[in-house]
Amino acid sequence: MSRAFVFPGQGAQTIGMGRALAVAYPAAQAVFDEVDEALGEKLSALIWEGEADDLTLTENAQPALMATSLAALRALEAEGVSVGDAAFVAGHSLGEYSALAAAGAISIADTARLLRIRGKAMQEAVPVGIGAMAALLGLDFATVQEVAAEAAQGEICQAANDNDPGQVVVSGHKAAVERACEIAKERGARRAVMLPVSAPFHCALMQPAADVMAEALVDVTISAPVVPLVANVRAEA
Structure with missing residues (x-):
């Protein structure tokens, strides 16, 4: 039977995540220690004992989710489940960075620093409260594109993630996304759920952050992954 490792994106964060793994597995604790050292702060304290609103801030949530994902992987490896035996790795949104780290393409320390830069750049591109994201269930991608275009009304509203x-x-923009939720329901969507994120990812409002990341990645060593990685953009390894 083939095995794959798939890592979550932002929105999956919760206070206390990974703490039990760190207590039970020294290798998992080592991941949190490495991330803390790379960032020059105790991100682990925020993850385990902080406030949910602070953890939700994208500059914290992104490295926090990566750290927890890699800690979980190290716990699995301690039990004899190796990423090297996987058919592929993949990640949803920021989870692709976790997948790159898991596959040895980027070090955990570099990944933590990149995600802190990425998170800050994304948040600076759109101040908290200005943007939003929502999951629309029960409509196909083409219909959601029409919904987004109708909801925009001079603002930015785009179909961003074709999850399934x-x-x-x-x-x-938040108001446009809220309009999209109402229009989607009128079009027959089963549900329209606002997501717990602090910025509107994967849309044109993020272009300033993309420019920052292009510069940040120049100085990072990226190696060939030890297993195939399925990329978000093409859905191909």
């Missing part, structure tokens, strides 16, 4: 045939995420 029945779930598409829209992203953009």
Whole structure:
């Protein structure tokens, strides 16, 4: 039977995540220690004992989720489940950085620093409260594109994540995304759920952050992954 490792994106964070793993597995604790050292702060304290609003801030949530994902991987490896035996790795949104770290393409320390830069750049591109994202369930991608275009009304609202045939995420200005939720329901969507994120990822509002990341990645060593990685953009290894 083939095995794959798939890592979550932002929105999956919760206070206390990974703490039990760190207590039970020294290798998992070592991941949190490495991330803390790379960032020059005790991110682990925020993850385990902080406030949910602080953890949700994208500059914290992104490295926190990566750290927890890699800690979980190290715990699995301690039990004899190796990423090297996987058919592929993949990650949803920021989870692709976790997948790159898991596959040895980027070091954990570099990944933590990149995600802190990425998170700050994303948040600076769109101040908290200005943007939003929502998952629309029960509509196909083409219909959601129409919904987003109708909801925009001079603002940014785009179909951002084609998660599966029945779930598409829209992203953009908060008011436009809220309009998209109402229009989607009128079009027959089963549900329209605002997501717990602090910025509107994967839309045109993020272009300033993309420019920052292009510069940041120049100085990072990226190696060939030890297992195939399925990329978000093409859904191909």
